[in-house]
Amino acid sequence: xxxxxxxxxxxxxxxxxxxxxxxxxxxxxxxxxxxxxxxxxxxxxxxxxxxxxxxxxxxxxxxxxxxxxxxxxxxxxxxxxxxxxxxxxxxxxxxxxxxxxxxxxxxxxxxxxxxxxxxxxxxxxxxxxxxxxxxxxxxxx
Amino acid sequence: xxxxxxxxxxxxxxxxxxxxxxxxxxxxxxxxxxxxxxxxxxxxxxxxxxxxxxxxxxxxxxxxxxxxxxxxxxxxxxxxxxxxxxxxxxxxxxxxxxxxxxxxxxxxxxxxxxxxxxxxxxxxxxxxxxxxxxxxxxxxx
Amino acid sequence: xxxxxxxxxxxxxxxxxxxxxxxxxxxxxxxxxxxxxxxxxxxxxxxxxxxxxxxxxxxxxxxxxxxxxxxxxxxxxxxxxxxxxxxxxxxxxxxxxxxxxxxxxxxxxxxxxxxxxxxxxxxxxxxxxxxxxxxxxxxxx
Amino acid sequence: xxxxxxxxxxxxxxxxxxxxxxxxxxxxxxxxxxxxxxxxxxxxxxxxxxxxxxxxxxxxxxxxxxxxxxxxxxxxxxxxxxxxxxxxxxxxxxxxxxxxxxxxxxxxxxxxxxxxxxxxxxxxxxxxxxxxxxxxxxxxx
Numbered sequence: 001x002x003x004x005x006x007x008x009x010x011x012x013x014x015x016x017x018x019x020x021x022x023x024x025x026x027x028x029x030x031x032x033x034x035x036x037x038x039x040x041x042x043x044x045x046x047x048x049x050x051x052x053x054x055x056x057x058x059x060x061x062x063x064x065x066x067x068x069x070x071x072x073x074x075x076x077x078x079x080x081x082x083x084x085x086x087x088x089x090x091x092x093x094x095x096x097x098x099x100x101x102x103x104x105x106x107x108x109x110x111x112x113x114x115x116x117x118x119x120x121x122x123x124x125x126x127x128x129x130x131x132x133x134x135x136x137x138x139x140x141x
Numbered sequence: 142x143x144x145x146x147x148x149x150x151x152x153x154x155x156x157x158x159x160x161x162x163x164x165x166x167x168x169x170x171x172x173x174x175x176x177x178x179x180x181x182x183x184x185x186x187x188x189x190x191x192x193x194x195x196x197x198x199x200x201x202x203x204x205x206x207x208x209x210x211x212x213x214x215x216x217x218x219x220x221x222x223x224x225x226x227x228x229x230x231x232x233x234x235x236x237x238x239x240x241x242x243x244x245x246x247x248x249x250x251x252x253x254x255x256x257x258x259x260x261x262x263x264x265x266x267x268x269x270x271x272x273x274x275x276x277x278x279x280x281x282x
Numbered sequence: 283x284x285x286x287x288x289x290x291x292x293x294x295x296x297x298x299x300x301x302x303x304x305x306x307x308x309x310x311x312x313x314x315x316x317x318x319x320x321x322x323x324x325x326x327x328x329x330x331x332x333x334x335x336x337x338x339x340x341x342x343x344x345x346x347x348x349x350x351x352x353x354x355x356x357x358x359x360x361x362x363x364x365x366x367x368x369x370x371x372x373x374x375x376x377x378x379x380x381x382x383x384x385x386x387x388x389x390x391x392x393x394x395x396x397x398x399x400x401x402x403x404x405x406x407x408x409x410x411x412x413x414x415x416x417x418x419x420x421x422x423x
Numbered sequence: 424x425x426x427x428x429x430x431x432x433x434x435x436x437x438x439x440x441x442x443x444x445x446x447x448x449x450x451x452x453x454x455x456x457x458x459x460x461x462x463x464x465x466x467x468x469x470x471x472x473x474x475x476x477x478x479x480x481x482x483x484x485x486x487x488x489x490x491x492x493x494x495x496x497x498x499x500x501x502x503x504x505x506x507x508x509x510x511x512x513x514x515x516x517x518x519x520x521x522x523x524x525x526x527x528x529x530x531x532x533x534x535x536x537x538x539x540x541x542x543x544x545x546x547x548x549x550x551x552x553x554x555x556x557x558x559x560x561x562x563x564x
Binding site: 012014015016017030031034035038047048049074075 | 294296297298299312313316317320329330331356357
Protein backbone atom coordinates (compact mmCIF):
# COMPACT_ATOMS: atom_id res chain seq x y z
CA UNK A 1 0.00 0.00 0.00
CA UNK A 2 1.44 3.37 -1.01
CA UNK A 3 1.89 5.92 1.73
CA UNK A 4 -0.80 8.62 1.63
CA UNK A 5 0.95 11.97 1.92
CA UNK A 6 -1.92 14.35 2.53
CA UNK A 7 -5.48 13.85 3.63
CA UNK A 8 -8.23 16.42 3.43
CA UNK A 9 -10.93 16.51 6.12
CA UNK A 10 -13.88 18.86 6.05
CA UNK A 11 -15.42 20.41 9.13
CA UNK A 12 -18.29 22.88 9.52
CA UNK A 13 -17.77 25.66 12.08
CA UNK A 14 -19.98 25.22 15.15
CA UNK A 15 -21.59 28.15 16.94
CA UNK A 16 -19.83 26.94 20.08
CA UNK A 17 -16.48 27.51 18.34
CA UNK A 18 -17.05 31.24 17.76
CA UNK A 19 -16.32 33.97 20.28
CA UNK A 20 -17.71 37.45 20.77
CA UNK A 21 -15.36 38.79 18.10
CA UNK A 22 -17.65 36.92 15.70
CA UNK A 23 -14.91 34.57 14.50
CA UNK A 24 -13.60 31.15 15.53
CA UNK A 25 -11.70 31.35 18.83
CA UNK A 26 -8.07 30.55 18.06
CA UNK A 27 -7.65 27.48 20.28
CA UNK A 28 -10.44 25.72 18.38
CA UNK A 29 -8.19 25.21 15.37
CA UNK A 30 -6.22 22.61 17.34
CA UNK A 31 -9.06 20.06 17.62
CA UNK A 32 -9.48 20.50 13.85
CA UNK A 33 -5.81 19.68 13.33
CA UNK A 34 -6.33 16.64 15.56
CA UNK A 35 -9.18 15.53 13.26
CA UNK A 36 -6.88 15.98 10.30
CA UNK A 37 -4.03 13.85 11.65
CA UNK A 38 -6.44 11.13 12.79
CA UNK A 39 -7.82 10.88 9.25
CA UNK A 40 -4.29 10.84 7.85
CA UNK A 41 -3.49 7.85 10.08
CA UNK A 42 -6.75 6.18 9.02
CA UNK A 43 -5.87 6.67 5.34
CA UNK A 44 -2.57 4.92 6.07
CA UNK A 45 -4.35 1.93 7.53
CA UNK A 46 -4.55 2.55 11.23
CA UNK A 47 -7.11 3.87 13.67
CA UNK A 48 -5.37 6.06 16.23
CA UNK A 49 -7.82 4.63 18.76
CA UNK A 50 -6.49 1.13 18.18
CA UNK A 51 -2.92 2.31 18.52
CA UNK A 52 -3.84 3.48 22.02
CA UNK A 53 -6.12 0.59 22.95
CA UNK A 54 -4.17 -2.34 21.48
CA UNK A 55 -0.56 -1.27 21.78
CA UNK A 56 -0.68 1.34 24.49
CA UNK A 57 1.10 3.81 22.19
CA UNK A 58 0.00 7.42 22.68
CA UNK A 59 1.04 10.51 20.75
CA UNK A 60 1.79 13.02 23.50
CA UNK A 61 1.75 16.57 22.20
CA UNK A 62 5.17 18.18 22.69
CA UNK A 63 4.82 21.40 20.75
CA UNK A 64 2.19 23.19 18.67
CA UNK A 65 2.05 26.32 16.58
CA UNK A 66 -0.54 28.00 14.43
CA UNK A 67 -0.50 31.07 12.21
CA UNK A 68 -3.83 32.71 11.45
CA UNK A 69 -4.23 34.29 8.03
CA UNK A 70 -7.94 34.95 7.77
CA UNK A 71 -10.70 34.28 10.31
CA UNK A 72 -13.08 31.34 9.94
CA UNK A 73 -16.69 32.19 10.72
CA UNK A 74 -19.77 30.39 11.95
CA UNK A 75 -21.22 27.82 9.52
CA UNK A 76 -18.22 28.07 7.17
CA UNK A 77 -16.95 24.78 5.85
CA UNK A 78 -13.24 24.43 6.42
CA UNK A 79 -10.90 21.98 4.67
CA UNK A 80 -8.05 20.67 6.78
CA UNK A 81 -5.10 19.26 4.86
CA UNK A 82 -2.90 17.19 7.14
CA UNK A 83 0.51 15.82 6.20
CA UNK A 84 3.65 14.52 7.88
CA UNK A 85 6.58 16.91 7.99
CA UNK A 86 9.01 14.47 9.56
CA UNK A 87 8.86 11.24 11.51
CA UNK A 88 11.20 8.84 13.20
CA UNK A 89 10.60 6.05 15.73
CA UNK A 90 10.44 8.42 18.70
CA UNK A 91 8.70 11.46 17.28
CA UNK A 92 6.41 12.69 14.53
CA UNK A 93 5.68 16.22 13.29
CA UNK A 94 2.46 16.92 11.41
CA UNK A 95 1.72 19.97 9.30
CA UNK A 96 -1.71 21.41 8.50
CA UNK A 97 -3.18 23.85 6.06
CA UNK A 98 -6.72 25.02 6.65
CA UNK A 99 -8.69 26.63 3.85
CA UNK A 100 -12.19 28.01 3.39
CA UNK A 101 -13.91 25.23 1.42
CA UNK A 102 -16.07 27.51 -0.75
CA UNK A 103 -13.50 30.10 -1.71
CA UNK A 104 -10.24 28.20 -1.25
CA UNK A 105 -8.91 31.10 0.83
CA UNK A 106 -6.12 30.15 3.22
CA UNK A 107 -7.30 30.47 6.81
CA UNK A 108 -4.51 29.07 8.93
CA UNK A 109 -1.41 26.92 8.87
CA UNK A 110 -0.22 24.85 11.79
CA UNK A 111 2.26 22.34 13.05
CA UNK A 112 2.17 19.83 15.92
CA UNK A 113 5.07 17.77 17.20
CA UNK A 114 4.36 14.55 19.09
CA UNK A 115 6.40 12.14 21.12
CA UNK A 116 5.43 8.46 21.20
CA UNK A 117 4.76 7.50 24.83
CA UNK A 118 3.46 4.46 26.69
CA UNK A 119 0.44 4.44 29.00
CA UNK A 120 2.79 5.67 31.75
CA UNK A 121 3.42 8.80 29.64
CA UNK A 122 7.10 7.86 29.33
CA UNK A 123 8.76 8.16 25.87
CA UNK A 124 8.96 4.93 23.94
CA UNK A 125 9.92 3.67 20.51
CA UNK A 126 7.21 3.10 17.93
CA UNK A 127 6.92 -0.63 17.08
CA UNK A 128 8.22 -1.27 13.53
CA UNK A 129 4.82 -2.55 12.36
CA UNK A 130 3.61 1.06 12.55
CA UNK A 131 6.52 2.62 10.66
CA UNK A 132 4.57 2.61 7.42
CA UNK A 133 1.67 4.54 8.93
CA UNK A 134 3.90 7.49 9.65
CA UNK A 135 6.08 7.06 6.58
CA UNK A 136 9.14 6.12 8.63
CA UNK A 137 11.97 4.51 6.70
CA UNK A 138 12.49 1.04 8.28
CA UNK A 139 16.26 1.53 8.16
CA UNK A 140 15.81 4.25 10.78
CA UNK A 141 14.90 1.68 13.40
CA UNK B 142 -17.29 17.76 61.23
CA UNK B 143 -20.62 19.31 60.32
CA UNK B 144 -21.84 18.73 56.78
CA UNK B 145 -21.38 21.81 54.60
CA UNK B 146 -24.64 22.40 52.75
CA UNK B 147 -23.67 24.97 50.17
CA UNK B 148 -20.35 26.10 48.80
CA UNK B 149 -19.75 29.21 46.74
CA UNK B 150 -17.09 29.20 44.02
CA UNK B 151 -16.20 32.22 41.93
CA UNK B 152 -15.22 32.09 38.29
CA UNK B 153 -14.35 34.84 35.83
CA UNK B 154 -15.80 34.47 32.33
CA UNK B 155 -13.11 33.66 29.76
CA UNK B 156 -13.16 35.08 26.24
CA UNK B 157 -13.09 31.49 25.01
CA UNK B 158 -16.42 30.89 26.76
CA UNK B 159 -18.31 33.56 24.79
CA UNK B 160 -19.89 33.03 21.39
CA UNK B 161 -20.73 35.41 18.56
CA UNK B 162 -23.97 36.36 20.31
CA UNK B 163 -21.67 38.19 22.76
CA UNK B 164 -22.69 36.05 25.73
CA UNK B 165 -21.46 32.83 27.35
CA UNK B 166 -22.27 29.82 25.17
CA UNK B 167 -24.79 27.72 27.08
CA UNK B 168 -22.81 24.50 27.39
CA UNK B 169 -20.05 26.35 29.24
CA UNK B 170 -22.20 26.59 32.36
CA UNK B 171 -21.72 22.86 32.90
CA UNK B 172 -17.97 22.99 33.59
CA UNK B 173 -18.78 25.77 36.07
CA UNK B 174 -21.24 23.47 37.83
CA UNK B 175 -18.53 20.81 37.87
CA UNK B 176 -16.23 23.31 39.62
CA UNK B 177 -18.98 24.00 42.13
CA UNK B 178 -19.59 20.37 43.07
CA UNK B 179 -15.88 19.64 43.30
CA UNK B 180 -15.49 22.49 45.80
CA UNK B 181 -18.53 21.23 47.71
CA UNK B 182 -16.86 17.81 48.04
CA UNK B 183 -13.60 19.48 49.10
CA UNK B 184 -15.44 21.47 51.78
CA UNK B 185 -16.78 18.16 53.05
CA UNK B 186 -13.33 16.70 53.36
CA UNK B 187 -12.66 14.92 50.14
CA UNK B 188 -10.88 15.64 46.89
CA UNK B 189 -12.92 14.24 44.03
CA UNK B 190 -9.60 13.40 42.40
CA UNK B 191 -8.70 11.07 45.30
CA UNK B 192 -12.09 9.39 45.15
CA UNK B 193 -11.24 8.42 41.57
CA UNK B 194 -7.56 7.66 42.09
CA UNK B 195 -7.70 5.84 45.44
CA UNK B 196 -11.05 4.10 45.44
CA UNK B 197 -11.87 3.92 41.74
CA UNK B 198 -15.22 5.60 42.39
CA UNK B 199 -16.38 7.87 39.58
CA UNK B 200 -19.44 10.06 39.39
CA UNK B 201 -20.87 9.28 35.95
CA UNK B 202 -23.22 11.99 34.76
CA UNK B 203 -26.70 10.54 34.21
CA UNK B 204 -28.78 13.64 33.65
CA UNK B 205 -28.28 17.40 33.51
CA UNK B 206 -30.50 20.43 33.15
CA UNK B 207 -29.98 24.16 33.15
CA UNK B 208 -32.32 27.13 32.96
CA UNK B 209 -30.88 30.42 31.76
CA UNK B 210 -32.29 33.57 33.29
CA UNK B 211 -29.88 36.27 32.23
CA UNK B 212 -26.75 35.99 30.05
CA UNK B 213 -23.28 36.04 31.58
CA UNK B 214 -20.81 38.14 29.62
CA UNK B 215 -17.07 38.24 29.07
CA UNK B 216 -15.00 39.21 32.13
CA UNK B 217 -18.02 39.00 34.46
CA UNK B 218 -17.38 37.32 37.77
CA UNK B 219 -19.91 34.59 38.42
CA UNK B 220 -20.68 32.98 41.78
CA UNK B 221 -21.62 29.33 41.64
CA UNK B 222 -23.54 28.02 44.66
CA UNK B 223 -23.50 24.24 44.72
CA UNK B 224 -25.55 22.07 47.06
CA UNK B 225 -26.83 18.51 47.31
CA UNK B 226 -30.49 18.00 46.44
CA UNK B 227 -30.54 14.32 47.31
CA UNK B 228 -28.09 11.51 47.78
CA UNK B 229 -28.10 7.82 48.50
CA UNK B 230 -25.40 5.14 48.14
CA UNK B 231 -25.99 4.69 44.40
CA UNK B 232 -26.74 8.20 43.22
CA UNK B 233 -26.36 11.87 44.02
CA UNK B 234 -28.14 14.94 42.64
CA UNK B 235 -26.50 18.34 42.90
CA UNK B 236 -28.21 21.69 42.48
CA UNK B 237 -26.59 24.95 41.39
CA UNK B 238 -27.43 28.60 41.39
CA UNK B 239 -25.24 30.95 39.41
CA UNK B 240 -25.33 34.66 40.08
CA UNK B 241 -23.53 37.74 38.78
CA UNK B 242 -21.03 38.47 41.55
CA UNK B 243 -21.18 42.25 41.32
CA UNK B 244 -24.94 42.73 41.05
CA UNK B 245 -26.25 39.53 42.62
CA UNK B 246 -28.47 39.01 39.59
CA UNK B 247 -29.53 35.41 39.02
CA UNK B 248 -27.96 34.10 35.83
CA UNK B 249 -28.82 30.41 35.74
CA UNK B 250 -29.97 27.47 37.82
CA UNK B 251 -29.00 23.90 37.15
CA UNK B 252 -29.14 20.33 38.31
CA UNK B 253 -26.93 17.31 37.64
CA UNK B 254 -27.66 13.72 38.60
CA UNK B 255 -24.77 11.29 38.97
CA UNK B 256 -24.48 7.55 39.38
CA UNK B 257 -21.55 6.11 41.33
CA UNK B 258 -19.61 3.80 39.02
CA UNK B 259 -16.38 1.83 39.16
CA UNK B 260 -13.50 2.17 36.71
CA UNK B 261 -15.38 -0.23 34.42
CA UNK B 262 -18.20 2.36 34.26
CA UNK B 263 -20.60 -0.12 35.92
CA UNK B 264 -22.86 1.17 38.74
CA UNK B 265 -21.55 0.52 42.22
CA UNK B 266 -22.37 1.38 45.82
CA UNK B 267 -20.54 4.23 47.47
CA UNK B 268 -18.30 2.92 50.32
CA UNK B 269 -19.76 3.99 53.72
CA UNK B 270 -16.66 6.01 54.58
CA UNK B 271 -17.79 8.52 51.95
CA UNK B 272 -21.40 8.81 53.11
CA UNK B 273 -20.66 11.93 55.12
CA UNK B 274 -19.19 13.75 52.11
CA UNK B 275 -22.49 13.56 50.30
CA UNK B 276 -24.63 13.92 53.41
CA UNK B 277 -25.98 10.37 53.14
CA UNK B 278 -27.67 9.02 56.23
CA UNK B 279 -25.64 5.89 57.28
CA UNK B 280 -28.89 4.02 57.96
CA UNK B 281 -29.55 4.15 54.21
CA UNK B 282 -26.73 1.74 53.56
CA UNK C 283 -42.17 22.45 0.30
CA UNK C 284 -43.16 19.89 2.91
CA UNK C 285 -41.89 20.49 6.42
CA UNK C 286 -39.01 18.18 7.29
CA UNK C 287 -39.74 16.68 10.70
CA UNK C 288 -36.44 15.09 11.63
CA UNK C 289 -32.94 15.52 10.33
CA UNK C 290 -30.03 13.22 11.03
CA UNK C 291 -26.52 14.64 11.34
CA UNK C 292 -23.43 12.52 11.87
CA UNK C 293 -20.48 13.57 13.98
CA UNK C 294 -17.26 11.75 14.85
CA UNK C 295 -16.10 12.06 18.47
CA UNK C 296 -12.97 14.20 18.77
CA UNK C 297 -10.19 13.41 21.22
CA UNK C 298 -10.70 16.91 22.62
CA UNK C 299 -14.26 15.92 23.57
CA UNK C 300 -13.22 13.07 25.86
CA UNK C 301 -12.26 13.45 29.50
CA UNK C 302 -10.07 11.38 31.80
CA UNK C 303 -12.98 9.00 32.44
CA UNK C 304 -12.35 7.85 28.86
CA UNK C 305 -15.77 8.98 27.63
CA UNK C 306 -17.23 12.15 26.10
CA UNK C 307 -17.49 14.92 28.69
CA UNK C 308 -21.19 15.60 29.20
CA UNK C 309 -21.30 19.25 28.17
CA UNK C 310 -19.97 18.33 24.73
CA UNK C 311 -23.32 16.84 23.76
CA UNK C 312 -24.79 20.35 23.58
CA UNK C 313 -22.70 21.54 20.63
CA UNK C 314 -23.78 18.32 18.88
CA UNK C 315 -27.43 19.22 19.51
CA UNK C 316 -26.68 22.68 18.11
CA UNK C 317 -25.34 21.01 14.94
CA UNK C 318 -28.52 18.95 14.75
CA UNK C 319 -30.91 21.90 14.97
CA UNK C 320 -28.88 23.95 12.49
CA UNK C 321 -29.16 21.12 9.96
CA UNK C 322 -32.88 20.82 10.67
CA UNK C 323 -33.29 24.53 9.85
CA UNK C 324 -31.20 24.08 6.71
CA UNK C 325 -33.39 21.16 5.61
CA UNK C 326 -36.38 23.49 6.00
CA UNK C 327 -34.83 26.07 3.76
CA UNK C 328 -32.99 28.44 6.00
CA UNK C 329 -29.44 28.96 7.18
CA UNK C 330 -29.46 29.90 10.84
CA UNK C 331 -26.54 32.17 10.03
CA UNK C 332 -28.70 34.20 7.62
CA UNK C 333 -31.47 34.47 10.18
CA UNK C 334 -28.95 36.19 12.45
CA UNK C 335 -27.15 38.21 9.79
CA UNK C 336 -30.09 39.31 7.63
CA UNK C 337 -32.95 39.63 10.08
CA UNK C 338 -31.18 40.04 13.39
CA UNK C 339 -33.18 37.15 14.83
CA UNK C 340 -31.26 35.06 17.35
CA UNK C 341 -32.34 31.90 19.15
CA UNK C 342 -31.34 32.59 22.75
CA UNK C 343 -31.11 29.39 24.76
CA UNK C 344 -33.59 29.49 27.64
CA UNK C 345 -33.42 25.95 28.96
CA UNK C 346 -31.57 22.74 28.18
CA UNK C 347 -31.66 19.18 29.43
CA UNK C 348 -29.91 15.97 28.56
CA UNK C 349 -30.20 12.40 29.76
CA UNK C 350 -27.22 10.13 29.24
CA UNK C 351 -27.96 6.47 28.55
CA UNK C 352 -24.65 5.10 27.39
CA UNK C 353 -21.28 6.83 27.03
CA UNK C 354 -19.95 7.90 23.63
CA UNK C 355 -16.25 7.23 23.20
CA UNK C 356 -13.39 8.62 21.16
CA UNK C 357 -13.63 8.06 17.38
CA UNK C 358 -17.22 6.76 17.64
CA UNK C 359 -19.58 8.05 15.00
CA UNK C 360 -22.71 9.48 16.55
CA UNK C 361 -26.00 10.16 14.78
CA UNK C 362 -27.93 13.15 16.04
CA UNK C 363 -31.64 13.19 15.21
CA UNK C 364 -33.09 16.64 15.70
CA UNK C 365 -36.79 17.49 15.60
CA UNK C 366 -39.14 20.21 16.77
CA UNK C 367 -41.19 19.43 19.85
CA UNK C 368 -43.18 22.62 19.80
CA UNK C 369 -42.93 26.07 18.27
CA UNK C 370 -44.82 29.31 18.29
CA UNK C 371 -43.82 32.83 17.20
CA UNK C 372 -41.96 33.58 20.41
CA UNK C 373 -40.36 30.28 21.29
CA UNK C 374 -39.22 26.95 19.90
CA UNK C 375 -38.35 23.67 21.63
CA UNK C 376 -36.13 21.15 19.88
CA UNK C 377 -35.72 17.50 20.81
CA UNK C 378 -32.71 15.31 20.10
CA UNK C 379 -31.88 11.65 20.08
CA UNK C 380 -28.25 10.65 19.82
CA UNK C 381 -27.33 7.11 18.80
CA UNK C 382 -24.14 5.18 18.17
CA UNK C 383 -24.01 5.06 14.35
CA UNK C 384 -22.51 1.57 14.08
CA UNK C 385 -24.65 -0.25 16.64
CA UNK C 386 -27.74 1.95 16.78
CA UNK C 387 -27.45 2.03 20.56
CA UNK C 388 -29.15 5.00 22.21
CA UNK C 389 -26.54 7.27 23.77
CA UNK C 390 -28.44 10.32 24.93
CA UNK C 391 -31.66 12.26 24.57
CA UNK C 392 -31.94 15.99 24.97
CA UNK C 393 -34.15 19.02 24.72
CA UNK C 394 -33.40 22.72 24.23
CA UNK C 395 -35.88 25.57 24.51
CA UNK C 396 -35.12 28.84 22.74
CA UNK C 397 -36.61 32.29 22.78
CA UNK C 398 -36.48 34.43 19.65
CA UNK C 399 -34.58 37.62 20.47
CA UNK C 400 -33.28 40.62 18.56
CA UNK C 401 -29.66 41.77 18.46
CA UNK C 402 -30.33 43.59 21.75
CA UNK C 403 -31.11 40.17 23.33
CA UNK C 404 -34.71 41.27 24.01
CA UNK C 405 -37.53 38.83 23.17
CA UNK C 406 -39.20 39.40 19.82
CA UNK C 407 -41.73 37.78 17.53
CA UNK C 408 -40.51 35.61 14.67
CA UNK C 409 -41.38 37.22 11.29
CA UNK C 410 -44.14 35.19 9.55
CA UNK C 411 -41.88 34.38 6.60
CA UNK C 412 -39.97 32.05 8.91
CA UNK C 413 -43.01 30.25 10.35
CA UNK C 414 -42.63 27.38 7.91
CA UNK C 415 -39.02 26.74 8.94
CA UNK C 416 -40.09 25.94 12.46
CA UNK C 417 -43.39 24.32 11.46
CA UNK C 418 -45.44 27.10 13.07
CA UNK C 419 -49.07 27.21 12.05
CA UNK C 420 -49.61 30.66 10.42
CA UNK C 421 -52.91 31.02 12.27
CA UNK C 422 -50.85 31.24 15.49
CA UNK C 423 -49.47 34.62 14.45
CA UNK D 424 2.24 54.27 37.52
CA UNK D 425 5.13 51.92 36.86
CA UNK D 426 4.62 49.35 34.14
CA UNK D 427 3.93 45.89 35.54
CA UNK D 428 6.19 43.45 33.71
CA UNK D 429 4.79 40.10 34.74
CA UNK D 430 1.51 39.05 36.28
CA UNK D 431 0.78 35.69 37.84
CA UNK D 432 -2.72 34.20 37.56
CA UNK D 433 -3.73 30.94 39.16
CA UNK D 434 -6.16 28.46 37.64
CA UNK D 435 -7.36 25.08 38.83
CA UNK D 436 -7.62 22.35 36.19
CA UNK D 437 -11.22 21.45 35.38
CA UNK D 438 -12.34 17.91 34.65
CA UNK D 439 -13.67 19.24 31.34
CA UNK D 440 -10.12 20.23 30.39
CA UNK D 441 -8.72 16.70 30.64
CA UNK D 442 -8.83 14.12 27.87
CA UNK D 443 -8.76 10.33 27.89
CA UNK D 444 -4.96 10.39 28.17
CA UNK D 445 -5.61 11.58 31.75
CA UNK D 446 -3.93 14.95 31.20
CA UNK D 447 -5.01 18.41 30.09
CA UNK D 448 -5.83 18.47 26.36
CA UNK D 449 -3.22 20.70 24.70
CA UNK D 450 -5.55 23.33 23.22
CA UNK D 451 -6.83 24.15 26.70
CA UNK D 452 -3.58 25.92 27.58
CA UNK D 453 -4.54 28.76 25.21
CA UNK D 454 -7.56 29.98 27.21
CA UNK D 455 -5.23 29.96 30.24
CA UNK D 456 -2.79 32.18 28.39
CA UNK D 457 -5.73 34.44 27.51
CA UNK D 458 -6.53 34.70 31.22
CA UNK D 459 -2.92 35.58 31.88
CA UNK D 460 -2.71 38.42 29.36
CA UNK D 461 -6.09 39.82 30.46
CA UNK D 462 -4.80 40.04 34.04
CA UNK D 463 -1.57 41.62 32.82
CA UNK D 464 -3.62 44.34 31.07
CA UNK D 465 -5.71 44.79 34.23
CA UNK D 466 -2.56 45.20 36.31
CA UNK D 467 -1.53 47.95 33.91
CA UNK D 468 -4.77 49.78 34.40
CA UNK D 469 -7.07 48.59 31.68
CA UNK D 470 -9.83 46.07 31.30
CA UNK D 471 -9.52 44.34 27.94
CA UNK D 472 -13.31 44.33 27.87
CA UNK D 473 -13.39 48.15 27.94
CA UNK D 474 -10.78 48.38 25.19
CA UNK D 475 -13.22 46.43 23.01
CA UNK D 476 -16.43 48.06 24.21
CA UNK D 477 -15.29 51.68 24.47
CA UNK D 478 -12.69 52.05 21.78
CA UNK D 479 -13.53 49.21 19.43
CA UNK D 480 -9.95 47.97 19.64
CA UNK D 481 -9.62 44.19 19.46
CA UNK D 482 -6.52 42.04 19.75
CA UNK D 483 -6.86 39.63 16.85
CA UNK D 484 -4.70 36.55 17.33
CA UNK D 485 -2.16 36.32 14.50
CA UNK D 486 0.10 33.54 15.70
CA UNK D 487 0.38 31.21 18.69
CA UNK D 488 2.82 28.60 19.89
CA UNK D 489 3.14 26.39 22.93
CA UNK D 490 5.76 23.95 24.11
CA UNK D 491 4.66 21.29 26.58
CA UNK D 492 7.22 20.20 29.15
CA UNK D 493 5.19 18.22 31.66
CA UNK D 494 1.47 17.40 31.65
CA UNK D 495 -0.98 19.25 33.90
CA UNK D 496 -3.53 16.99 35.52
CA UNK D 497 -7.06 17.29 36.87
CA UNK D 498 -7.42 19.43 40.00
CA UNK D 499 -3.82 20.70 39.78
CA UNK D 500 -3.37 24.38 40.43
CA UNK D 501 -1.42 26.03 37.65
CA UNK D 502 0.32 29.41 37.81
CA UNK D 503 0.34 31.37 34.59
CA UNK D 504 3.01 34.07 34.32
CA UNK D 505 2.22 36.47 31.50
CA UNK D 506 4.56 39.15 30.20
CA UNK D 507 5.05 41.27 27.11
CA UNK D 508 7.83 40.18 24.76
CA UNK D 509 7.50 43.10 22.39
CA UNK D 510 4.91 45.70 21.50
CA UNK D 511 4.48 48.55 19.08
CA UNK D 512 1.38 50.48 17.99
CA UNK D 513 0.22 47.82 15.52
CA UNK D 514 1.14 44.60 17.26
CA UNK D 515 1.90 43.00 20.61
CA UNK D 516 3.54 39.69 21.50
CA UNK D 517 2.90 38.10 24.88
CA UNK D 518 4.93 35.36 26.50
CA UNK D 519 3.73 32.85 29.09
CA UNK D 520 5.24 30.43 31.49
CA UNK D 521 2.95 27.92 33.17
CA UNK D 522 4.08 26.10 36.30
CA UNK D 523 2.59 23.59 38.72
CA UNK D 524 1.67 25.76 41.71
CA UNK D 525 2.50 23.19 44.38
CA UNK D 526 5.81 21.92 43.05
CA UNK D 527 6.94 24.83 40.88
CA UNK D 528 7.57 22.41 38.04
CA UNK D 529 7.53 23.98 34.59
CA UNK D 530 4.53 22.70 32.63
CA UNK D 531 4.47 24.73 29.44
CA UNK D 532 5.76 27.88 27.79
CA UNK D 533 3.87 29.80 25.15
CA UNK D 534 3.75 32.85 22.98
CA UNK D 535 0.88 34.68 21.26
CA UNK D 536 1.20 37.48 18.73
CA UNK D 537 -1.71 39.85 18.25
CA UNK D 538 -2.58 42.56 15.77
CA UNK D 539 -4.68 45.51 16.89
CA UNK D 540 -7.84 45.60 14.76
CA UNK D 541 -11.04 47.60 14.68
CA UNK D 542 -14.55 46.15 14.89
CA UNK D 543 -14.33 45.51 11.13
CA UNK D 544 -11.35 43.19 11.84
CA UNK D 545 -9.06 45.48 9.81
CA UNK D 546 -5.62 46.35 11.29
CA UNK D 547 -5.47 49.67 13.09
CA UNK D 548 -3.07 51.70 15.22
CA UNK D 549 -3.41 51.57 18.98
CA UNK D 550 -4.48 54.99 20.36
CA UNK D 551 -1.54 56.58 22.26
CA UNK D 552 -3.51 56.64 25.53
CA UNK D 553 -3.08 52.85 25.63
CA UNK D 554 0.66 52.82 24.94
CA UNK D 555 1.47 52.55 28.63
CA UNK D 556 -0.70 49.46 29.08
CA UNK D 557 1.43 47.51 26.65
CA UNK D 558 4.70 49.19 27.62
CA UNK D 559 5.04 50.90 24.23
CA UNK D 560 7.55 53.73 24.08
CA UNK D 561 5.55 56.87 23.09
CA UNK D 562 8.32 57.87 20.69
CA UNK D 563 7.36 54.83 18.61
CA UNK D 564 4.10 56.46 17.65
